[in-house]
Amino acid sequence: MKKIGVLTSGGDAPGMNAAVRAVVRNAMYQGIEVFGVYNGYEGLIQGNIKKMELGSVGDIIQRGGTILYSARSPEFKTDEGQNKAIENMKSFGIEGLIVIGGDGSFQGASKLTEKGFPCIGVPGTIDNDIPGTDYTIGFDTALNTVVTAVDKIRDTATSHERTYVVEVMGRDAGDLALWAGLANGAESIIIPERAEGFESVINKLKRGQARGKKHSIIILAEGVGSGVEYGKKIEEETQMDTRVTVLGHIQRGGSPSGYDRVLASRLGAKAVDLLIEGNGGRMTGIENNVVVDHDLLDILNKKHYVNMNMYELSNQLSI
Structure with a gap:
């Protein structure tokens, strides 16, 4: 294999740039040319592909977001779109593709592999919802962003003797809410996998109030429902002064943590090795601090x- 491509797809996650850097530099170290695909799968269809050099990935390991950008591509979901993407890559001499993203991105990589074009997936999403890896790139940074935000919210909750509902991201997975709730000492954590009954949350708040507790933090995963609606129901039921904070996309930005930079570097480099070995349709991951790969x-x-x-x-x- 002499030429490979790399793209980022789906929601951006801190550490994606570090993964791109690892792909480019490990490939070039082994004598392989790398082409960056801009705007995800839409870029494959439009032919928005450029050769990358060592300097193309200089000073990006510390940057959040993705220098390759990301975009939705309804056309890529069709056979025609996928075939067009493959033809565009072949016109550049690209023989394999590394896709950095989440499960939606991996579905596209799997489709290309089924059509005979080898792809490797690198898990990059703050949701940490990909099987086969203990952590996804971006999760640790997003977690620390949430923890810092909730620490500050608790200061205000204490000062004004309020209950705060903090809605965090994660799509249909509760990892971010669970880890943040445990790290922040939240009184209740509401996640899709085991949503604590509303009555249980209310009873816990009332027990705290009875023993003189004047503020509470409730972490709500977005997959459960609206934090605003949840906060209204709490205030109606308890008459406690309740506020809601929806952290939103602040969780997806920012400079990646040291852990995410190292994880991205390891998984990105492994993806290149898999392509060189002639493997397609694989995903890199980390299990018990060992880099692994799965079908x-x-x-x-x-x-x-x-x-x-x-x-x-x-x-x-949280009793």
């Missing part, structure tokens, strides 16, 4: 599970 189709057919032991621990510590 991409198997990963897409598996379900992600949160650590329920952590959920039970949060309940024990």
Whole structure:
């Protein structure tokens, strides 16, 4: 293999740039040319492909977002769009593609592999919802962003004796809410995988109020529902002064943490090695601090599970 491509797709995640850097530099170290695909799968269809040099990825390891940009591509979901993408890559002499993104991005990579064009997936999403890896690129940074924000919210909650509902991202997965809730000492954590009953949350708030507790933090995963609506219901039921903070896309930005930079570097470099070895349709991951790879189709057919032991621990510590 002499030429490979790399793209980022789906929601941006801190550390994607570090992964792109690892792909480019490991490939060039092994004598392989790398082409950056701009604007994700839409860029493949439009032929927005440029050769990358060592300097193309200089000073990006610390930057959030993605220098290759990301975009939705309804056309790529069609056979015609996929075939056009493959022809465009072949016109540049590209023989394999590395896709950095989440499960939606991996579905596209799997389709290309099925058509005979080898792809490797690198998990990049703040949701941490990809099976086959303990952590996805961007999760640690997003977690620290949430923890810092909630620390500041608790200062205000304490000062004004209020209950705060903080809605965090994560799509249909509760990892971000669970980890942040445990790290912030939240009184209740509401996640899709095991949404604590509303009555239970209210009872916990009332017990705290009875013993003189004057403020509370509730972490709500977006997959459960609206934080604003949840806050209204709490205030109506308890008459407690309740406020809602929806952290939103602040969670997806910012300079990646040291952990995310190292993780991205390891997984990106491994993706190049897999292509060189002639493997397609694989995904890199980290398990027990060891870099691994799995069949991409198997990963897409598996379900992600949160650590329920952590959920039970949060309940024990928030009595």
